[in-house]
Amino acid sequence: MSRASAGREARKGGLLLDPVLVGIVLSILLLGLVMVTSASITIGSMDHDDPFWYAKAQFVTAVAGVACALVLTVIPTELYEKYATLLLIAAVLLAIAVLIPGIGHEAKGGRRWIPILGFNLQASEVVRVLVLCWVAAYAVRRESELRGSLGGLAIPLGVTAAVCALLYFEPDFGAIVVLFATVFGLLFLAGARLRWMLLCVGSAGAGLAALMVAAPYRVVRLTCFMNPWAQADDCGYQPVQSLIAIGRGEWAGVGLGESVQKLMYLPEAHNDFLFAVLAEELGLIGVVATLALFLALVWRVFRTARLAADAGLKFQSLLAAGFGLWVGIQALINIGVTMSVLPTKGLTLPLMSYGRSSLLVTLAWLGVVLRVSHEAMSRTRGAASSAARREAAGVAA
Numbered sequence: 001m002s003r004a005s006a007g008r009e010a011r012k013g014g015l016l017l018d019p020v021l022v023g024i025v026l027s028i029l030l031l032g033l034v035m036v037t038s039a040s041i042t043i044g045s046m047d048h049d050d051p052f053w054y055a056k057a058q059f060v061t062a063v064a065g066v067a068c069a070l071v072l073t074v075i076p077t078e079l080y081e082k083y084a085t086l087l088l089i090a091a092v093l094l095a096i097a098v099l100i101p102g103i104g105h106e107a108k109g110g111r112r113w114i115p116i117l118g119f120n121l122q123a124s125e126v127v128r129v130l131v132l133c134w135v136a137a138y139a140v141r142r143e144s145e146l147r148g149s150l151g152g153l154a155i156p157l158g159v160t161a162a163v164c165a166l167l168y169f170e171p172d173f174g175a176i177v178v179l180f181a182t183v184f185g186l187l188f189l190a191g192a193r194l195r196w197m198l199l200c201v202g203s204a205g206a207g208l209a210a211l212m213v214a215a216p217y218r219v220v221r222l223t224c225f226m227n228p229w230a231q232a233d234d235c236g237y238q239p240v241q242s243l244i245a246i247g248r249g250e251w252a253g254v255g256l257g258e259s260v261q262k263l264m265y266l267p268e269a270h271n272d273f274l275f276a277v278l279a280e281e282l283g284l285i286g287v288v289a290t291l292a293l294f295l296a297l298v299w300r301v302f303r304t305a306r307l308a309a310d311a312g313l314k315f316q317s318l319l320a321a322g323f324g325l326w327v328g329i330q331a332l333i334n335i336g337v338t339m340s341v342l343p344t345k346g347l348t349l350p351l352m353s354y355g356r357s358s359l360l361v362t363l364a365w366l367g368v369v370l371r372v373s374h375e376a377m378s379r380t381r382g383a384a385s386s387a388a389r390r391e392a393a394g395v396a397a
Contacts, residue, residue, distance in 0.1 A: 015073055016377040017370055021300045025351065025366055028293050029062060032274075032352030039262045039277040040270035040354060054270055054354050061356040065363025072367030077375060080368070081315045084137030088159070091130035095166035098123035112170045113357075122357035124167055124175035128182070129365055131163050132326065135183055136318035139190035143314075147191045150199075156187060157200055174345035178330050180204055185325040190318055225343040239340040241266040242273050245280040246339065253283030272346060274353045275338040290352075291335075298328040301369055307376040316372040323369050327351075327362070 033055065040054035047053070080087065098104035098114050105113040105120055113120035135156050138146075145152030160183045164176045184204070188197055228236030228243070245261035248254060259280045262269040269277050279287050301324035308317035327350045334349040336342035348355040350362050 015370075016374045016381075017073070018300070018304065018373045021297075021304065021366075021370065021373065024293060024297045024300055025363075028290075028297065028351045029363075031290065031293070032349075033058060033062065034256070035274055035278050035281075035352060036270050036354045038257050038259065038281060039274055041257075042263050043270060046264075057356065058354050058359065061359050062363070065360045068360065068364040069367030069370065072364055073371045073374065075371065077313075077316050077319060077368065077371055080133050080319065081137045081140070084134045087130045088134040091127045091134070091163060092166070094123050094130075095127050095163060099166070099169055110170050110172065112172055119356065122355075124170065124172045125357045125361040127163060127167070128175060128179050128326070129361060131160060131179065132182060132186065132322040133319065135160070135186055136190075136315055136322055139187060139318055140315045143191065146187065147193065150196050153187060153192050153196050153200060156183065157204070161204075172346075174333070174347040177345065178326065178333065178347065181329050182322060182326045185329070186318060186322050189321050189325075222343050225337075225340050228340055238267050238273070238344065239337075242276040242338050243340055245273075245276040249279040249281065249283040249287070251283050252285055253279075253281045256281050270354045272334065272344075272348060272353060273338055275335055275349055279338075294328070294331045298324050301327070304369060304373045304376065307380065308372050311376045311379040313372070313376055313379065316375060320369050320372045323365050 036058045037052065037055035041051040044053040044055070045051045050056075094114075099111060103114060104111040104123075105115050107113065107120075112122050112124060114123055115121075138156050142152055142155075146156075160180060164179060167176050167179070184197065184201060188194070224231055224235035225239055228239035230236065232240045241261055245259065245266055248260070254260075259269075259277050261280055262277050266273055266276060275287075275290070278290060282289075301320055305317045305320040305324065308314075308320060330347055330350055333342060333345055334347050334353070337344055337347070348358045351359065
């Protein structure tokens, strides 16, 4: 779809937003705001003398994210494909800039943030989106090479590895895992051969294992999550407190706002371990409802990707699929960490956990997905209208 045709479509009937996708996102976002409010009251009072400080910050970020999403719904997605290389260069420069003292802000043992007008932007959140955009464009532009040779697959994986090397120095190991997993999934959907994918997955797995054993604290995390109770006063403290919260929830939960673990027993209760507080307060019923919302979100996004593919919009289809893979993988890892099924990664639960960079970037990317939905539906309707006119002309003749 050209920019002119997209503009004509917008003037004729406005944007064709997917109401189901919007409803699912708003439901997850609202549930997240409620849970952040509940989980952050104690730490808000201690850190800022305001029990609702984190809730207010999350709400303001959500409003800003929705505004960004609305802006991105009117930008033709062909521009992302056209300038994909520039976006990749921007990602690399951003990943380098955050490592420079005086530009990158250091906190919690890592240099991952860039202060912008009083807001600390986590560089890896933006970098991942830009890299995935380039990978989608590459998969369309070099489709025959990607499908027909190992070299065609090695190029995007090599670029991803180079970016991940920069993220390693922040360090942000969670972002590395999510980015690699999403890129692998996206390339597989784009048509890369399974045997080459398995070969590259094995190589990447060996590389990630080497990164983990290179730092002693990662080795501790890797071994500790397997039996956190054996080291409940040390590295297993956070996983144990999370499991206690989940266990207390039972079927219906202890009640909204009644969590005990959020009273400074469970670190990062409003952030990485928000799901544990949700399980404690809302019980298995709340857990199942949350999982159902995320499954519905991933399903609806992949439906959008399928509509775009059927409409002949290959790049747009992969762009939407990339978001579906990313949100599904990160949600799965976050929940797995909360339940001590996976080692601690420091990843937020998308659209729910407190984390202004994560929430802002996720909502902005959703605006791109909604634009893909609009363009797919516009092209499908346009094709149907043209076919109807040709049929009517044939009958008249």
